[in-house]
Amino acid sequence: MNLFREVIEESGYDTMGFTNPIVAIDYMNIHHDKFGLFIIDYEMPLMKGCELANKIAEIDTNINMVLVTALNDVVNNTLNLELIYKPLRISQLLHILRRYMTVTK
Helix, strand or coil: CHHHHHHHHHCCCCCCCCCCHHHHHHHHHHHHHHCCEEEEECCCCCCCHHHHHHHHHHHCCCCEEEEEECCCCCCCCCCCCEEEECCCCHHHHHHHHHHHCCCCC
């Protein structure tokens, strides 16, 4: 994931990564105005990506989110998030960023 973070930053976007969805939610509660896009892995420890997305949407409905998955059967995508299938290519990542974000540098 460090490669993706590096590509994102070199493309002019600020980035922040979380490995724990609970920490992400806690941070989001305080700093929700700092986020424009969450790229969420469907399979995470502690909760599924759809559950995290629902919690983020409860905090701020203006946050864009996409779900990254290797599975064909995603359960509980009640927000109808765009699905990006693994393996995620750098070109796909850049396309997602251009579609949802504004350059910050």
